[in-house]
Amino acid sequence: MDHRTDATGRPHDGGLAHVASGEVGTPLPAPGEGDAEGTAHRSFDDLLNDCVHCGFCLPSCPTYVLWGEEMDSPRGRIHLMAQHADEDVLSAAAVQHFDACLGCLACVTSCPSGVRYDSLIETTRARVEREKPRGRGERALRAAIFALFPYRRRLDLMRGPLRAYQRSGLSSLVRRSGVLDRVAPSLATMERVAPPLRTAAPLPERVPARGRRRAVVGMLTGCVQGAFFPQVNNATARVLASEGADVVIPPSQGCCGALSAHAGRAPEAARFARATIETFERAGVDAVVVNSAGCGSTMKQYAQVLAEDGAGAGWRARADALAAATVDLTEFLTGIGPRAERHPLPLRAAYHDACHLSHGQGITAQPRDLLKAIPELDLADLPNADICCGSAGVYNILQPQAARELGGRKAADVASTDARLLVAGNPGCSLQIAAALEREGGSIAVAHTAQVLDASIRGLGPAALLEA
Structure with a gap:
């Protein structure tokens, strides 16, 4: 018999079917959500x-x-x-x-x-x-984006060349010259928002809970997130384990389909969605925790994603079950309640609402509540918080001029807070805003909400975030 218990202490059968009934991990419907x-x-x-x-x-x-x-x-x-x-x-x-x-x-x-x-x-x-046929140049750009970004292994192959480029000093020269901005704005955007690559120990297939186990959760590692932000995934797993969750990380998982769905590539998005559903159905978990806003928003709307591809009722029912099990990290942590001690972080930080977290999932209070519970962390809200920063998945690559203008506006809002750290639930947003600040001669450290919580729980102090 399986004696695992869910976040409320109730026993369960180790699958996702019970989640659809509302027992565990079922998020409150956001505006426009819950009726996919x-x-x-x-x-x-x-x-x-x-x-x-x-x-x-x-x-x-x-x-x-x-x-x-x-x-x-x-x-x-x-x-x-x-x-x-x-x-x-x-x-x-x-x-x-x-x-x-x-x-x-x-x-x-x-x-x-x-x-x-x-x-x-x-x-x-x-x-x-x-x-609608597109021009040759745009077809080539879109083909390159969707042949690369949804595929973790292909992204992993880019890490070596990108790290060598960043260490060579060419990045600063290219940005100062402005050549790419004039000749190839889309490439200039990719170059500017490319994250500084960090080394991180690979995650095991299971991270055990610390102390009494309160839940068994699956974790989406993501494609871009997994390849370029492994430190965010590692912090997420540590925080979940510290709060009493066994973290199951299926090695077979791939892209959730969010980028494809948002770009209108319906068959491709549905293919990724089916694979993700099958992966987490096999995992035997209470909930599926997601730490990337766009991914979570799409997974909660999987029935609609599959409907766009003409899927039948059986697949849509499975999609609904996974959607009911999908929770953002901050949503899950707020629901399960804090157990690990928080240590002080004497630091002023600005919190940015990622659009697919606030508008797509209706999650605004939970990350703020978690961050405000950290001793000595001074949390500022941004002016014009409801306006997008211009990142929007691959929008800043496909529409670089509009994204640049929006990024500049958001950077000015961040600068007005005098914060030393920018926190968001979507790394793409943080990098978009940091790049905009850099264009204006400023700079700011960026972190995911999971990294801030992890630093507090581990007692690392502000330096761990500001020097990362």
Whole structure:
């Protein structure tokens, strides 16, 4: 008999089926969330009709804030979707406006009518990918991105050359010259946001709980996260273990499909989703803990991802079970309650709300509560917190100019707090903002929420975060 217990101390059968009933790890529905299966059964036209064109979304939309153009607002894009719904061909102008959307979901949070803009834009992008040929250069760029980023082993192969480049000093020369910014803005973005590579011990397949075991959780390591931010994954596993969770890390896991889903690559996203569902079904865990905002948001909407690819009810039921089991790290830690002692971190830090954490999952209080419970940590909120930083998955590569403007605005907001450390639940956001600060001649240390908690629990002090 399996005597493992869940986060509330109840015994369970070691699988994900019980999670769908609400026992463990079931997150509270976020704005616009929790009804992916229902949305999957509604027609595109029906979803379009939810919009009453009130304009509440306009101040929350980053591209509307930048340019003030109606067609670059959620309301305007929905108008374009409706206009082209019965047409055989999407116009080039409409595609340009759809491509300019960050998919940040701030409009979903601000909409009083509950419009599922997230479903509308992903369905529209899938149509764009199916029907609208792109220019040769853009096709090549997109092909390179999606042949690389969702594949952990391919990313691992890049670590050596990237580390050699960073150590050579060429990076500073390239950035000062501005050549890449003028000749190849997308490459310039990739060069600027490439993280300083850290060495970290590989995670085992299971990290045992410290003290009495309170839960058995699976952990998504991610593709980009696993290759370029192993220190974040290691910190996540240590924190979970310190709080009494056995951490199961399936070695067979791959990309969750978030980047593909957000880009409209529906068959590819569904393929990754199916593989992720199968991996964690076999793991025998109470919950699946995710430490990357975009990944968690997509996994909680797997039924919709599979519906875009025409999956049947059986797969969508399995998707719903995994979605119910998926929790953000801060969501899980808040739910299970603190057990490990927190040591002081005398430091001023600024917290940035990653869009797919705050708007996609409705998680804003949990990370703040965890960070504020650390003795002597002075936590500042950013002005204009609801506006995206411009990272948005691979948006800053595909739309470098808009991303640069948004990054500059966010960097100014961070600078206004006088913080020495920037904390976020998505490393891509932190790197985007840090790169923007560097362009303006400033600098700031960046860390994931898990790293801050880990430093406090281990008693490492501020230097561990500021010098990392």
